[in-house]
Amino acid sequence: MNKFTFIVASSALLLPACQPGFQKQIQEDSDRTIAAYQSHNQQLKASSDLNKATNASLQEQLKFEQQRSSELDARVASMTATMDAADAEVEALRARLSGTGVDVERRGGFLVLNLPSALTFKSGAASLNQKGQDSLTTVAGALAGDYADRTFWIEGHTDNDPIKKSNWSSNLRLSVERSMAVADFLITKMGLEASSVRVAAHGEYSPKIGNDSKEGKMTNRRVEILILD
Secondary structure, three states: OOHHHHHHHHHHHHHHHHHHHHHHHHHHHHHHHHHHHHHHHHHHHHHHHHHHHHHHHHHHHHHHHHHHHHHHHHHHHHHHHHHHHHHHHHHHHHHHOOOOOOEEEEEOOEEEEEEEHHHHEOOOOOOEOHHHHHHHHHHHHHHHHHOOOOEEEEEEEOOOOOOOOOOOOOHHHHHHHHHHHHHHHHHHHOOOOHHHEEEEEEEOOOOOOOOOOHHHHHHHOEEEEEEEO
16 A cells, blocks of 8 residues: 555544534534524614613603693693683773773782772862762772672872871871771762771882872872772
């Protein structure tokens, strides 16, 4: 047997001996590949589950925000309707008192009727003049007709000029007497329930605007009727 024949024969004898190790290596490589694919699939699944959970959370948040937006829209619509109704009430009462010299405004949650002292009283006096009585007669009709279940606060105010010619001890005392004059007229002459009337006086201490001008002083000399729920 020559040398070449001997080498081929030797290789043929060694091949069966090496085959089990080679197959094991192939199997291990295959197992590692499968394991890598499985790990990758698990990561993809975990990522998919996270995306689903995130999407569900975002959908829930979107639903909540839409609901809140709807509630806010409803609240704004309700407030707008309330404000419109309040404005309409002011305009209706203002129209009813047109020509009396009595102004109407809304202050917070209640209506305010403003009776300038020039309309109702002579300077330094606390007795209602005829024009004031005529105006209050119309006012009483509105109060008794549309606001019979309400409470009426009658509040007197003055400017800050010191008392000089009249016999009142102070502006506060003058505002008390003017409030009482209006209250007495509404109760005794116009038949308003005394239990629905309250009287307060502020003197010069609650001006509507500054007292630094003639117009300001005139504005601050007033009796207000507050219509409360």
